[in-house]
């Protein structure tokens with residue numbers, strides 16, 4: 001494909017490679033974008049870029065500890081957990097939709113919107129991570145699962161890692177402590193549990209009903225229960 005690599009931004013690149021961007025209305029969560037086309041085009045883009053996406057060195061933290069300045073005073077009601085359906089690193093596109101992201105090795109990356117913007121009612125520039133449920137929740141996302149398929153399960157080329165999962169349980173514990181959020185299935189839950197547990201319709205999101213590092217755990221509740229149990233154990 002004849003694409004000028006010097007002028008491609010990530011967004012323009014996705015368009016230039018011939019598939020539509022995910023629709024971001026009130027939702028905005030890229031978590032369910034799993035078409036083969038997306039995966040293929042991403043691979044092409046990564047190849048064009050010499051194997052790596054450009055990283056504008058976003059704020060990062062030591063593994064598993066959320067810096068105090070990332071957690072401004074706010075009244076937050078719950079934490080919703082996602083994956084990006086992207087690669088193992090957090091790009092700017094991913095950072096615009098979540099408050100905290102967790103990369104392959106467990107490193108934390110700060111999202112672009114402040115947690116404070118999602119305090120109810122959500123303010124302009126809030127992190128749009130969950131359809132119809134962005135007022136009150138903190139959005140945390142694991143950088144992984146581009147090109148994954150739910151059934152038959154195929155985690156794709158960027159599977160969720162154990163280090164990401166362990167980072168997530170630490171982050172959830174930090175956030176629950178900071179914002180006095182109790183660990184229940186309505187206050188700490190994955191995107192895949194939102195429709196059942198909160199009664200807010202989603203569009204077939206499966207982040208997460210499968211854990212790539214432990215295929216024995218199946219289903220939204222089983223994954224959510226594991227997360228809640230491990231985060232509770234830390235607290």
Ligand SMILES: [Zn+2]
Pocket residue numbers: 029030031032081082083129191205207
């Ligand atoms: Zn999601």
